[in-house]
Amino acid sequence: MNMPSAGRLSLRPAPAFLAALDSSMMRRSSYVQLVDKGIVREWNDSPALDSDMIAALPPPSLPNTNKPAQGRLHSSGVFPVPMPSFWNGSPRVSNVMVQPSGPDGGWHVERGSADFVEGAYNALEDDHSSPYFKIYFNGKEHTNYWGVDPRVGPVLVSVAPTGSSGSKTVIETVATFRSSARLVMNTHKKFSFNSESRNIVVHRCLIQSKHPEIQDMKFQKSVIDITDDLLRMERSHFSFDYKFGVLYYKKNQGENEMFSNSTSPELEKFLNFLGDRITLKGWPGFTGGLDVKNDTTGTHSVFTLFRDLNVMFHVCTLLPYNPKDPQQLERKRHIGNDIVVVVFVEPGATFDPCMMKTQFNHIYAVVSMDPGDQTVRLEFAVKQGVRPFGPQLLANQRFSLDASFREFFFSKLINSERSALKANVFAAKLEHTRLRMIESTIEKLQKTK
Numbered sequence: 525m526n527m528p529s530a531g532r533l534s535l536r537p538a539p540a541f542l543a544a545l546d547s548s549m550m551r552r553s554s555y556v557q558l559v560d561k562g563i564v565r566e567w568n569d570s571p572a573l574d575s576d577m578i579a580a581l582p583p584p585s586l587p588n589t590n591k592p593a594q595g596r597l598h599s600s601g602v603f604p605v606p607m608p609s610f611w612n613g614s615p616r617v618s619n620v621m622v623q624p625s626g627p628d629g630g631w632h633v634e635r636g637s638a639d640f641v642e643g644a645y646n647a648l649e650d651d652h653s654s655p656y657f658k659i660y661f662n663g664k665e666h667t668n669y670w671g672v673d674p675r676v677g678p679v680l681v682s683v684a685p686t687g688s689s690g691s692k693t694v695i696e697t698v699a700t701f702r703s704s705a706r707l708v709m710n711t712h713k714k715f716s717f718n719s720e721s722r723n724i725v726v727h728r729c730l731i732q733s734k735h736p737e738i739q740d741m742k743f744q745k746s747v748i749d750i751t752d753d754l755l756r757m758e759r760s761h762f763s764f765d766y767k768f769g770v771l772y773y774k775k776n777q778g779e780n781e782m783f784s785n786s787t788s789p790e791l792e793k794f795l796n797f798l799g800d801r802i803t804l805k806g807w808p809g810f811t812g813g814l815d816v817k818n819d820t821t822g823t824h825s826v827f828t829l830f831r832d833l834n835v836m837f838h839v840c841t842l843l844p845y846n847p848k849d850p851q852q853l854e855r856k857r858h859i860g861n862d863i864v865v866v867v868f869v870e871p872g873a874t875f876d877p878c879m880m881k882t883q884f885n886h887i888y889a890v891v892s893m894d895p896g897d898q899t900v901r902l903e904f905a906v907k908q909g910v911r912p913f914g915p916q917l918l919a920n921q922r923f924s925l926d927a928s929f930r931e932f933f934f935s936k937l938i939n940s941e942r943s944a945l946k947a948n949v950f951a952a953k954l955e956h957t958r959l960r961m962i963e964s965t966i967e968k969l970q971k972t973k
Contacts, residue, residue, distance in 0.1 A: 556649075619873065619890045631905050666682050668682050671742055679741060682754065744973070750968070765833070766834065766835045766836070767862060768838070769840070770798070770826070770839040770859075774869075783852040786845075795837075804819065811836065812836030812838065821844065824842055843858060860884060867890045886906070888904065889902065889940070890905060906940070910944045913939035
């Protein structure tokens, strides 16, 4: 059993780093907000940029790195802006070529912007959200309240005393409820109050939390332990585990041929950049759906820790190969059910996401490696319905396989999945699941009245 190496773990940021990141995220606009304001162009949808058009692109307008930019922390803070290892002004051929539209609704292509946008740096979207119940309530003194309103639906509120300030008691609150046709989790506020009944305190907390629609609700105190229910609901909102597919694509291949590929030295170098080669049998950590008992999904995989997140890769060339199955269904079973797939293409190859039969893949991160200097170029094919995600990719940007690109690439991958989960096809299913969880807890509480 192989555990991630110390060298890989050393790339994880220190707690002070994460605290600085959380602080900066509270002040920054989200990437989508930058798009909505017109600061970042939504997509570059040219399906076929020829080499003359690409060569005519100007060098990207990069920030002045001699002075700190607003909201960006340097040596003592967050991390570097998404600066390219260098800008290559020579003509290039796109590694992604898509049909303008198709029966599946078509695809967008992110090839890179000609201008650097302040604020579109490496950061995980929604990092300002935190598992508040787990942090502030689990294992500590707190009281849970519940209520049901025909207009709002079921509501759960947790209240915990955290100290006192003069004659007032300071409490923390966290609310879980359905509001405005969407499920809201972790409305987290700290309040001070005098000697009032807890029911009034709950109302005040929720009203001051900008949810006046609950002001007329009657809350009851939970008489049973629902900690596991609340932790389970919270985990449905905050994912710490990610699984991404990895495909190897060669020039002019079809889907079945691609899934039959074996590895190459270039792919192996890229896999080593992605993470650590682990032995699956007996693996104690996040599995990403791979078999860790009987080797039915291969003997090895690639795993990494990025900040406090677990990332398992479904590497096509490491999944079982069946010479009698031209479709390689065992490989497709895993990668076809990944939302985000990394496609490593050989030089000169052009990947078309429209050839993929799966309806589940929504984002392809297409990576090519220069056979000379071993730098890589990155493009994204994104299914329509998925909003843009950061950090910003610059035109003709090339990267070395180093820690700086690792921050950029993994931030981009994780943000892409988080963005995809907000698309209608996933969001409706997730909301239904989360609503059923809170309804189930309320039903349990109602039986104790």
